[in-house]
Amino acid sequence: MAVNVAVVGATGAVGDLMRRVLAERNFPLQSIKFLASEKSVGKQVEFAGKPYTVEAIRPEAFAGVHIVLSSTPSSVSKEFSPIAAKAGAIVVDNSSAWRMDPDCPLVVPEVNADQLHHIKKGIVANPNCVAIPLCVAVKPLHDLGRVRRIVVCTYQSSSGKGAKGLADFDAQNAAFAAGQPVPAPSAHRAQLAGNVITLDWTLDPNGFTEEENKVVNETQKILGDATIGVAPTCVRVPVRVAHSLAVTAEFDRPIAVADARAALAKAPGVVLMDETKGEFPQPIQVEGDDRTFVGRVRKDPSNPNALCLWVVADNLRKGAATNAVQCAEELVKRGIVK
Numbered sequence: 001m002a003v004n005v006a007v008v009g010a011t012g013a014v015g016d017l018m019r020r021v022l023a024e025r026n027f028p029l030q031s032i033k034f035l036a037s038e039k040s041v042g043k044q045v046e047f048a049g050k051p052y053t054v055e056a057i058r059p060e061a062f063a064g065v066h067i068v069l070s071s072t073p074s075s076v077s078k079e080f081s082p083i084a085a086k087a088g089a090i091v092v093d094n095s096s097a098w099r100m101d102p103d104c105p106l107v108v109p110e111v112n113a114d115q116l117h118h119i120k121k122g123i124v125a126n127p128n129c130v131a132i133p134l135c136v137a138v139k140p141l142h143d144l145g146r147v148r149r150i151v152v153c154t155y156q157s158s159s160g161k162g163a164k165g166l167a168d169f170d171a172q173n174a175a176f177a178a179g180q181p182v183p184a185p186s187a188h189r190a191q192l193a194g195n196v197i198t199l200d201w202t203l204d205p206n207g208f209t210e211e212e213n214k215v216v217n218e219t220q221k222i223l224g225d226a227t228i229g230v231a232p233t234c235v236r237v238p239v240r241v242a243h244s245l246a247v248t249a250e251f252d253r254p255i256a257v258a259d260a261r262a263a264l265a266k267a268p269g270v271v272l273m274d275e276t277k278g279e280f281p282q283p284i285q286v287e288g289d290d291r292t293f294v295g296r297v298r299k300d301p302s303n304p305n306a307l308c309l310w311v312v313a314d315n316l317r318k319g320a321a322t323n324a325v326q327c328a329e330e331l332v333k334r335g336i337v338k
């Protein structure tokens with residue numbers, strides 16, 4: 001079946017990748033349109049080698065659309081995703097607005113694509129850009145021994161803050177590299193060039209950042225077990241694209257490194273790297289790739305039931321656009337979109 005698609009937030013960092021990923025994967029399209037805010041109306045965006053004019057996000061824009069791929073701020077998604085769903089579309093929504101709604105499945109196709117059969121509100125939530133690669137890497141191990149607790153420290157790129165984050169970082173970086181005074185941060189919370197920032201997100205009342213709380217809640221929802229303990233520390237690092245994760249995962253039984261490596265080697269969407277051959281996942285190499293890279297698989301010397309891993313994925317692709325397009329592909333393949 002070829003479908004009518006609307007890409008909402010088409011001018012943003014994720015929206016830009018959404019266009020590229022749809023074209024690269026040859027998504028079965030009947031028609032496509034690109035929507036953004038009033039300020040972008042009339043702008044030209046390129047898709048599959050052709051120019052398209054950006055339209056305003058308005059209720060009537062969703063008439064006849066089968067799938068909406070939405071990447072707007074949460075406040076915009078809260079207003080427009082239900083309008084699109086009411087018009088008959090299934091919305092795959094990248095914002096955090098719907099992720100913890102019990103009536104909206106939170107889907108990583110390699111992990112829980114079956115949840116796509118339980119769309120009650122017409123909205124599928126696309127998870128956070130840390131929760132996605134974390135679950136892709138941990139799920140094959142969770143199938144060997146149930147995961148009980150995850151300690152994760154992140155090394156998140158500037159583009160996690162969208163187009164504005166990247167513009168801020170690029171301006172800072174150019175000045176920093178030239179030995180010039182670095183401009184005051186405009187999107188990041190502090191200077192990112194030559195620095196790391198652990199409070200680049202809003203602080204929640206429990207002392208964790210909003211980002212850290214998303215990692216906890218979404219990981220439990222995707223893996224389908226609210227008793228899994230998750231202890232996150234999220235950190236922004238001076239990298240343009242791709243998030244890295246240092247993961248220690250504890251299971252209900254010991255898992256041999258060889259068994260873990262064998263499971264990861266055949267896991268969907270995973271590229272397993274071998275440090276004995278000098279291979280290790282690096283953001284600069286992972287940028288532009290749709291897969292989740294895993295390396296440095298080690299036994300935790302302090303806990304016989306735990307393994308340590310190093311995980312890297314492109315936050316704009318697998319952490320956002322690619323995961324959403326994969327959800328859309330499953331909606332078509334499984335006959336959920338009619």
Ligand SMILES: NC(=O)c1ccc[n+]([C@@H]2O[C@H](COP(=O)([O-])OP(=O)(O)OC[C@H]3O[C@@H](n4cnc5c(N)ncnc54)[C@H](OP(=O)(O)O)[C@@H]3O)[C@@H](O)[C@H]2O)c1
Nearest residue numbers: 009010011012013014036037040071072095160162163320
């Ligand atoms: N960046 C990441 O790594 C990442 C990963 C996972 C999820 N997400 C989520 O995906 C969403 C988009 O993120 P992003 O990084 O792409 O942000 P971005 O670069 O700031 O892009 C935001 C997009 O939303 C549109 N928009 C903003 N206000 C609007 C309004 N009032 N009405 C209609 N459209 C509006 C913008 O259009 P204009 O250009 O016209 O303003 C732009 O197309 C966010 O909810 C974010 O949390 C981001």
